[in-house]
Amino acid sequence: MSKKIGVVVSGRGSNLQSIIDHIAEGKLNVEIAVVVSDHKEAFALERAAKAGIPTAVVERKGCKDKAEFEDKIDAALREAGAEAVVLAGFMRILTGHFISRWEHKIINIHPALLPSFKGLDAQGQAVDYGVKVAGCTVHFVDEGTDTGPIILQKVVPVLDDDTEETLAARILKEEHKALPEAIQLWADGKLTIQGRKVYVAR
Template structure:
């Protein structure tokens, strides 16, 4: 059983998706701790509802960002966490945590990386006028949304989309691929080789779609 720790800042809908997969025994993992940097994060209510331990760590109580992450690292190591999940954690992870969990921190981003990293990936996609967007699960490194890609999922961008409507469409896929990436890790099927993540025993379909559809 894979022991995971979750970091969150807000409503925690991806946190809930992971909980649901664990409770239905699709995902062979246990959530040892939820750590939040926001005392009003709704993720706390989700943790309470499901009997998951949670901890609020106020970054303002630490002299440096590194000290803040040292505290998070120590709390995760205390609980023997094996994989760290960023479920809407709105901070750039620093060296103390990265060094303690190399290629063992996962994040999900609402765009098809390397396109549109950083904040408001959905708005960036709409403003740029792309036809296809989506979401990416990746391992975390020292830069913003630049770590090795694990899984991606694509959605069409409609001509009348707003940041909100595109976000809603993408979020449905986030809830599917994030638990799947964790499951693959739990089963020992992810192998990082440089920038690439190999998925063992995983057959990819030879399908495609275009936007708009190509006339037959």
């Protein structure tokens, strides 16, 4: 039986689409139980609906505090039967209130080679710094900002004439490969976490 994941989004949902496509092509053996968005206008919700995936909207402005906001996301995921949470362009920082309930079961994709260039505008940071390679990182989420144990990384060159936009586009292509790959490793039970390190069974 396929493992069930919940995908949490904020925007256009290109990484969500990659997961949907990998499942449809038989390259990823999981079921998306629900897509949860903190914006009712997020295009990711349209992608989910087109694929016949249940959706839920939990907006921060409709909650009295962050704890209630996270409780409602948690409830939507659990009601759908999600066994892990995938953050695919979710633009909010989750607190320990939520993370502690899903320890080592929240997977995030970040458009940089962590621990370099954490937080927002990672691609712009990379261009400004003058690095020669960049990439993306899939990691488990802990209570820090982009500090959780790393599952896998993909590398791309940084060209002399790169802008934030051109580098972001090159990295995004690798994100669309890396996130489904990491999810499949989790679904196959091949990931073991010891301290900061994630060991991958082969």
